[in-house]
Amino acid sequence: MDTTDLLEIxxxxxxARTPRRLRCCTAAGCLSQxxxxxxxxxxxxxxxxxxxxxxxxxxxxCMGLCSQGxxxxxxxxxxxxxxxxxxxxxxxxxxxxxxSAPADDVRVGDPTHPFFAxxxxxxxxxxxxxxxxRIESYIEVGGYQALCTAVREMQPLEVCELITASGLRGRGGxxxxxxxxxxxxxxxxxxxxxxxxxxxEGDPGAFMDRSVLESDPHRIIEGxxxxxxxxxxxQGFVYVRGEYPLAISRLKTAISQARRLGVLGAxxxxxxxxxxxxxxxxAGAFVCGEETALMRSIEGHRGTPRPRxxxxxxxxxxxxxxxxxxxxxxxxxxxxxxxxxxxxxxLGTGKSAGTKVFALAGKIKNTGLIEVPMGTTLRTIVEEMGxxxxxxxxxxxxxxxxxxxGCIPAEHLDTPVDYESLxxxxxxxGSGGMIVMDxxxxxxxxxxxxxxxxxxxxxxxxxxxxxxxxQIHHLLTKLRSGKGTARDLDVLRELCEMVKQTSLCGLGQxxxxxxxxxxxxxxxxxxxxLNDPMTPATKPLQTSTETR
Amino acid sequence: xxxKTLTIDGKHVSARDDQTILQTAREAGIxxxxxxxxxxxxxxxxxxxxxxxxxxxPKLLPACVTVVQEGxxxxxxxxxxRRYRLMIVELLFAERNHVxxxxxxxxxxxxQDRAMEIGMTHSRFAYQFxxxxxDTTHGRFGIDHNRCILCSRCVRVCDExxxxxxxxxxxxxANARVITDMNVPWGxxxxxxxxxxxxxxxxxxxxxxxxxxxxELEKDRTQLSFIVNARENKQWLG
Ligand SMILES: Cc1cc2nc3c(=O)[nH]c(=O)nc-3n(C[C@H](O)[C@H](O)[C@H](O)COP(=O)(O)O)c2cc1C
Ligand code: SF4
Ligand code: FES
Numbered sequence: 001m002d003t004t005d006l007l008e009i010x011x012x013x014x015x016a017r018t019p020r021r022l023r024c025c026t027a028a029g030c031l032s033q034x035x036x037x038x039x040x041x042x043x044x045x046x047x048x049x050x051x052x053x054x055x056x057x058x059x060x061x062c063m064g065l066c067s068q069g070x071x072x073x074x075x076x077x078x079x080x081x082x083x084x085x086x087x088x089x090x091x092x093x094x095x096x097x098x099x100s101a102p103a104d105d106v107r108v109g110d111p112t113h114p115f116f117a118x119x120x121x122x123x124x125x126x127x128x129x130x131x132x133x134r135i136e137s138y139i140e141v142g143g144y145q146a147l148c149t150a151v152r153e154m155q156p157l158e159v160c161e162l163i164t165a166s167g168l169r170g171r172g173g174x175x176x177x178x179x180x181x182x183x184x185x186x187x188x189x190x191x192x193x194x195x196x197x198x199x200x201e202g203d204p205g206a207f208m209d210r211s212v213l214e215s216d217p218h219r220i221i222e223g224x225x226x227x228x229x230x231x232x233x234x235q236g237f238v239y240v241r242g243e244y245p246l247a248i249s250r251l252k253t254a255i256s257q258a259r260r261l262g263v264l265g266a267x268x269x270x271x272x273x274x275x276x277x278x279x280x281x282x283a284g285a286f287v288c289g290e291e292t293a294l295m296r297s298i299e300g301h302r303g304t305p306r307p308r309x310x311x312x313x314x315x316x317x318x319x320x321x322x323x324x325x326x327x328x329x330x331x332x333x334x335x336x337x338x339x340x341x342x343x344x345x346x347l348g349t350g351k352s353a354g355t356k357v358f359a360l361a362g363k364i365k366n367t368g369l370i371e372v373p374m375g376t377t378l379r380t381i382v383e384e385m386g387x388x389x390x391x392x393x394x395x396x397x398x399x400x401x402x403x404x405x406g407c408i409p410a411e412h413l414d415t416p417v418d419y420e421s422l423x424x425x426x427x428x429x430g431s432g433g434m435i436v437m438d439x440x441x442x443x444x445x446x447x448x449x450x451x452x453x454x455x456x457x458x459x460x461x462x463x464x465x466x467x468x469x470x471q472i473h474h475l476l477t478k479l480r481s482g483k484g485t486a487r488d489l490d491v492l493r494e495l496c497e498m499v500k501q502t503s504l505c506g507l508g509q510x511x512x513x514x515x516x517x518x519x520x521x522x523x524x525x526x527x528x529x530l531n532d533p534m535t536p537a538t539k540p541l542q543t544s545t546e547t548r
Numbered sequence: 549x550x551x552k553t554l555t556i557d558g559k560h561v562s563a564r565d566d567q568t569i570l571q572t573a574r575e576a577g578i579x580x581x582x583x584x585x586x587x588x589x590x591x592x593x594x595x596x597x598x599x600x601x602x603x604x605x606p607k608l609l610p611a612c613v614t615v616v617q618e619g620x621x622x623x624x625x626x627x628x629x630r631r632y633r634l635m636i637v638e639l640l641f642a643e644r645n646h647v648x649x650x651x652x653x654x655x656x657x658x659x660q661d662r663a664m665e666i667g668m669t670h671s672r673f674a675y676q677f678x679x680x681x682x683d684t685t686h687g688r689f690g691i692d693h694n695r696c697i698l699c700s701r702c703v704r705v706c707d708e709x710x711x712x713x714x715x716x717x718x719x720x721x722a723n724a725r726v727i728t729d730m731n732v733p734w735g736x737x738x739x740x741x742x743x744x745x746x747x748x749x750x751x752x753x754x755x756x757x758x759x760x761x762x763x764e765l766e767k768d769r770t771q772l773s774f775i776v777n778a779r780e781n782k783q784w785l786g
Contacts, residue, residue, distance in 0.1 A: 285720065287720075302716070302717065304717075306593070307593040307610055307613050307614075455721060455722070456720070456721060457720065457721070458720065458721035458722075459720055459721070459724075460698060460717070460719065460720050460721045460722070460723070460724030461592075461594045461698075461700075461724075462593075462594045462595070462596055463594070463595055463596055463636050463639055463640060463697075464596055464635075464636065464639070466643075466698070466721055466722065466724065467639035467640065467642070467643045467673075467722075468635075468639055469721070470643070470676065470721075470722050471639065471642070471673045471674065474673075474674050491672055491673075494631075494635070495635065495673075498631070498632050498635045498636075501607075501608055501632065502596045502599055502608060502632050502636070503596070504593060504594060504596065504610075
């Protein structure tokens with residue numbers, strides 16, 4: 001297996017293409033809206049019309065605009081159909097004869113809308129375009145070329161340097177420089193090293209990683225293999241949460257296809273580099289996304305964090321040096337190796353290179369996934385791309401970073417989205433969840449929602465997080481029901497600071513952030529609850545966390 | 549073996565390069581409050597009472613797991629640390645039922661000692677008083693979950709010294725509990741050797757000898773470090 005073989009497979013794949021194709025989303029979002037039946041109906045309609053030789057129906061991954069699913073895209077250059085139902089299949093197939101005129105009575109999307117036009121797909125480059133269940137489909141668009149180049153033409157440390165030069169930072173939340181992490185693991189001497197892909201994605205409302213795994217699983221495998229070559233590991237694990245059955249099944253398929261083709265296993269691309277990948281399935285604890293807890297879980301123990309140092313790069317799985325990266329971080333790797341570090345660095349801002357995928361949710365017209373260059377302003381994302389608040393209301397705040405992040409008030413909407421700017425506003429980039437709130441949202445409720453999540457997900461090992469989140473939640477509930485006093489507010493503030501400073505892991509250290517940021521920007525909403533205990537609730541108190 | 553020199557609260561001290569800040573401080577006669585630490589078993593870093601400030605490190609570090617470094621400047625008793633420690637014991641007292649006057653370990657309880665040492669007079673937090681089980685099925689020993697602070701000393705002592713691994717933790721957050729075997733009543737836990745080390749290890753009245761009444765349960769923690777010392781250093785005199 002080498003570059004020529006890859007090119008041959010790609011060539012065969014292109015030759016086998018029918019003149020027209022109907023791309024049909026088969027990621028979880030559209031599948032949950034009857035996407036599977038739609039795909040079957042399209043295949044049936046093509047057969048009935050006798051067009052099987054010239055039209056192929058392909059299941060592809062996520063096309064981004066999940067709120068308008070199920071989506072069907074006609075290739076080449078045809079319309080994008082939205083909210084398609086199975087009974088519309090014959091009309092869509094009939095309209096294929098008239099390339100310029102879309103089918104009647106089927107909603108057509110506008111590809112020039114900022115939602116699509118402002119995106120710069122790197123991580124999502126192949127999402128919605130290729131068939132995630134066929135390795136040939138990935139190879140057709142240049143897949144595995146980067147791995148082949150890396151293992152055959154580059155020294156491991158050269159690969160580390162290349163990633164350092166690109167300026168890529170971890171997309172799992174903290175934004176740690178990826179190249180630095182890689183070279184630390186590469187330089188730590190050991191006979192055994194590991195590479196772990198963190199696909200535990202537990203933030204409420206976040207589904208970026210799931211989408212990549214479902215839409216382009218080979219990309220993750222290629223990224224992991226390049227990482228493993230660079231740091232000197234021969235075993236990799238993908239730690240996926242059990243709530244992602246489709247992602248797990250596509251990964252399994254992808255791993256066995258890659259093994260069969262000699263892209264994984266002994267002698268990758270006929271070199272002396274061996275690499276195998278196994279899947280480990282998480283059992284639904286948010287804290288298992290924290291790297292030390294994740295490793296305990298892979299080792300078969302109770303998933304609780306431990307103090308760092310030692311960091312995983314020095315002492316990870318079974319005491320061996322271990323590289324842990326997020327799904328989106330690894331998904332960037334093949335593109336960086338293929339296009340060069342300068343290209344990547346040129347995409348974002350100085351300190352935050354590349355793009356970021358966000359999951360838009362809340363009071364916003366176009367919910368779904370978008371990928372934009374770092375440095376795009378919140379206003380562009382929320383108002384232009386997301387279409388603002390449905391019904392024309394005004395945005396009150398944008399929550400980023402999920403339970404570890406904060407609320408950014410509307411007056412800061414012109415902030416560019418990069419690691420430093422968000423941190424300055426008391427929030428974080430986080431993994432990419434973005435929840436929009438309008439005037440009807442009560443910020444104390446928002447803080448309380450995330451605190452309930454952290455309280456339920458605290459592992460219970462350290463006192464500040466285990467007992468502190470319970471008390472913070474209690475104080476917020478008390479304030480919200482109008483029984484709180486100014487003294488409670490003082491205790492709340494003091495307790496938040498203490499939990500942040502003294503908790504063992506990132507969960508507890510960041511759990512107070514939603515409270516602290518709402519106290520900072522929406523102090524009046526807390527004060528109102530004190531001054532006028534009879535303030536009616538704008539919406540009923542949420543009594544249970546919806547996720548998990 | 550290299551020796552490191554550092555300062556703790558302004559005092560110059562030396563330490564072996566594998567010693568923790570806590571061990572070094574103890575040797576130098578500097579007191580750092582602890583709860584989850586138990587000499588003889590591995591450190592956990594979970595109660596967070598032993599957090600200290602180190603010059604140049606933005607985060608607070610747990611003294612019980614942080615290994616010394618040359619030239620480290622450690623502060624163990626700043627105003628901020630005292631404030632956090634007070635809140636930690638207040639949180640523990642509000643979390644379950646720690647009414648000392650009716651506890652077997654009254655006057656012999658490390659949680660009570662820490663509260664007095666830190667100067668806690670009452671808890672500012674809402675008392676939760678969850679109604680938790682008391683398991684006396686073992687016959688000789690019992691566990692009262694209402695008194696448990698989840699320090700996991702019993703888990704570590706049973707695993708690391710006795711080698712039985714009868715104890716473990718199940719559940720998350722406020723629902724976390726120490727359990728015996730696969731969460732069966734202690735009396736049915738086949739792996740338990742009835743050695744009683746967990747009774748000695750427990751800092752409060754949570755694990756107790758059946759028959760002890762209020763304030764009667766004294767614990768001998770030196771027994772545990774004696775065993776470890778005998779095993780590891782082949783020294784049998786205290
Ligand atoms: C409570 C908690 C949950 C986390 N969950 C995730 C997660 O679901 N996915 C992830 O990639 N990183 C998660 N992280 C961050 C990881 O610990 C780790 O920093 C990350 O996987 C490193 O990858 P990166 O350098 O590529 O960002 C979590 C951290 C904490 C403290
Ligand atoms: S901060 Fe919370 S999640 Fe992290 S170790 Fe402590 S109790 Fe567990
Ligand atoms: S003694 Fe160090 S954290 Fe408990």
